[in-house]
Amino acid sequence: MHFLYNLAITILQWVLPVSGLFSRKMRLFVKGRKGVFTWLEQQLEGHIPVIWFHAASLGEYEQAVPVLEKIKERFPNHQLLITFFSPSGYEIKKNNAFAKATAYLPLDTPINARKFLDIVKPAMSFFVKYEFWPNYLSELKKRKHRSFLLSGVFREEQAFFKGYGKWMVPSLSAFEYFFLQDKASAEALSKLGFSNQMISGDTRFDRVSKQIEMDNRLDFVEAFKNNSLCVVCGSTWTEGNSIITSFINNREGVAKFIIAPHEIRPDKIATLKQNLKVKTVLFSEMEGKDLRDYDVLILDTIGLLSKVYSYADVAYVGGAFGTTGLHNILEPATFGIPIITGSKIDRFPEAKRLGQLAGLYTVQNSLEFVEVLAKLLIDSKFRAQTGMIAGHFVNSNTGATQNVMEYLEKHP
Numbered sequence: 001m002h003f004l005y006n007l008a009i010t011i012l013q014w015v016l017p018v019s020g021l022f023s024r025k026m027r028l029f030v031k032g033r034k035g036v037f038t039w040l041e042q043q044l045e046g047h048i049p050v051i052w053f054h055a056a057s058l059g060e061y062e063q064a065v066p067v068l069e070k071i072k073e074r075f076p077n078h079q080l081l082i083t084f085f086s087p088s089g090y091e092i093k094k095n096n097a098f099a100k101a102t103a104y105l106p107l108d109t110p111i112n113a114r115k116f117l118d119i120v121k122p123a124m125s126f127f128v129k130y131e132f133w134p135n136y137l138s139e140l141k142k143r144k145h146r147s148f149l150l151s152g153v154f155r156e157e158q159a160f161f162k163g164y165g166k167w168m169v170p171s172l173s174a175f176e177y178f179f180l181q182d183k184a185s186a187e188a189l190s191k192l193g194f195s196n197q198m199i200s201g202d203t204r205f206d207r208v209s210k211q212i213e214m215d216n217r218l219d220f221v222e223a224f225k226n227n228s229l230c231v232v233c234g235s236t237w238t239e240g241n242s243i244i245t246s247f248i249n250n251r252e253g254v255a256k257f258i259i260a261p262h263e264i265r266p267d268k269i270a271t272l273k274q275n276l277k278v279k280t281v282l283f284s285e286m287e288g289k290d291l292r293d294y295d296v297l298i299l300d301t302i303g304l305l306s307k308v309y310s311y312a313d314v315a316y317v318g319g320a321f322g323t324t325g326l327h328n329i330l331e332p333a334t335f336g337i338p339i340i341t342g343s344k345i346d347r348f349p350e351a352k353r354l355g356q357l358a359g360l361y362t363v364q365n366s367l368e369f370v371e372v373l374a375k376l377l378i379d380s381k382f383r384a385q386t387g388m389i390a391g392h393f394v395n396s397n398t399g400a401t402q403n404v405m406e407y408l409e410k411h412p
Contacts, residue, residue: 001167028087032104043101052081052122057089060128066206066401068098108133134171141174152180154188201400208334216310224291229255232312235262235327240318243366249277260299269300314376320344336391359389
């Protein structure tokens with residue numbers, strides 16, 4: 001099976017440039033990996049030890065940030081390398097404040113893994129959540145480099161637990177220690193024979209809990225909200241947009257809406273605006289306009305959502321109506337805001353737990369969305385109670401970063 005995996009990755013490496021002809025994302029995926037080895041040799045200073053963090057995309061990078069901050073403090077004489085698998089992470093965070101170098105991770109072939117580690121020679125490596133690349137892990141193990149899994153998640157539907165994926169299990173022994181999000185992950189990993197683990201929690205709680213202490217003021221949002229109730233719809237996709245626009249069009253004036261689509265594509269933004277029958281303004285077009293006159297503000301930009309949530313009375317978080325996956329519910333929760341999302345949350349333990357606590361409500365269709373959102377907007381007591389539960393949920397689950405750093409202090 002390992003041979004077939006390597007063959008598939010090698011074929012993929014040759015096919016990807018062709019797929020780039022039809023997809024901007026794939027063009028970035030391919031282009032970003034060209035010359036990466038030479039670039040790393042130029043960026044990294046060979047005489048300074050490297051600590052390497054690898055994240056699949058933007059969400060996993062955000063999970064790593066609290067640990068990155070502490071690692072930078074704890075190891076000031078090391079240089080940090082951050083790698084991404086996906087363009088949606090790299091393109092946004094390639095100029096981050098932590099790393100000496102930020103790059104795409106070359107595809108997981110044996111040759112790439114050896115060449116990459118020959119250049120980087122990491123003193124420590126941190127993989128985030130469930131980034132498991134067998135050739136990189138096997139090579140790290142062979143070289144006896146220290147490697148850790150941060151905010152790890154294991155589920156029995158993963159390949160490790162299937163007959164066809166058993167060959168991958170030995171690569172997990174590359175990890176010196178597993179810092180896991182929850183009990184379910186710990187139990188699943190134990191079934192694979194690994195006891196070098198702890199339930200450290202999810203570092204995203206540490207990340208978002210700091211947001212409330214920052215200056216979140218945005219003058220344009222204050223002008224737009226104008227003391228009205230405000231619903232912030234974050235990281236929305238097409239499946240959710242139709243439900244949101246239907247509510248807005250049929251209940252004009254009940255509240256103001258800020259919509260932050262996940263995909264900032266002109267055609268998608270244009271369609272969203274056309275489907276709204278109320279006064280709507282784009283972030284890119286708001287200069288010179290009196291924002292108090294508008295019912296909907298569409299954020300056709302990135303990087304503002306975490307601050308915008310501080311103005312929300314209710315938040316909708318996208319991704320759980322379709323197959324893309326639920327986005328970050330903790331960003332609004334840290335501000336003590338009730339949350340609505342789609343029903344496909346099985347792979348997101350934090351959303352399931354918050355739902356069980358009644359700080360988050362899932363809906364399956366437009367009718368349920370109307371019922372829940374209308375109640376939250378009309379019933380201020382219900383809205384305040386739901387938001388309080390969400391805020392307490394974040395506050396009571398911080399500390400994962402401290403668990404990681406305490407381990408490193410005890411095992412230098």
